[in-house]
Amino acid sequence: MQVCPTGIDIRDGLQYECIGCAACIDGCDQVMDKMGYPRGLIRYTTEHALSKNWGKREIWRHVLRPRTMVYFAILGLIVTAAATSLSLRMPLKVDVIRDRGMPRVTEDGAVDNVYRLQMMNTEEKANRYVVSVEGIDGVEIISESQFEVPAATTRAVPVRVRVPAGAAPTGSNRLNFVVQDSDDQSVKITEKAVFLVPR
Ligand code: SF4
16 A cells, blocks of 8 residues: 555455556565565456466466467467558559540541549658550550659549550440559559540
8 A cells, every 4th residue: 555656455456546557566575575475465367366266377277278279369360461461552542534525536546535543642752653554556645654642642643545546446445554653663553444436
């Protein structure tokens, strides 16, 4: 009671005022040492161990029984899966939205479609991303294709894509946008989109 910062008498059992500072354990052990008695009159234990008068060995034997080992194994698997998923997390997200306007046909028969790319940089530093397209012969980006996105920011950018005359049939064609971090080859996202060729 003299050393307890909350002024309670722990000999009366667990009390909600206890902040678990363990000052009473140290004080009690010092007194027991002086008196030549075994330590541990006040100690960390459980109500169950107290009622069964278990020592440390019995408590550990109870803790390390098959059922708790299975719980530990499941918890370990969950923690490993969470850590793996965190380490494999891609710090870039991309959404591709095709412009609602009709595709434009140039004088030489090439077709242009315009898209809006929404790029989310989830890193704590600014990154430069390089955008390219694939999936149709001769497809290319004819507008700006490199964009800087500030740290932890989403930026929407317009991209104009051109397909040469006759390279794709009329109607809807599958197209892939590839967005890659210019400094880190492992940060790369491929997003599907649709390229429209008018009749
Ligand atoms: S652990 Fe700290 S707060 Fe709790 S009874 Fe002991 S001395 Fe008091």
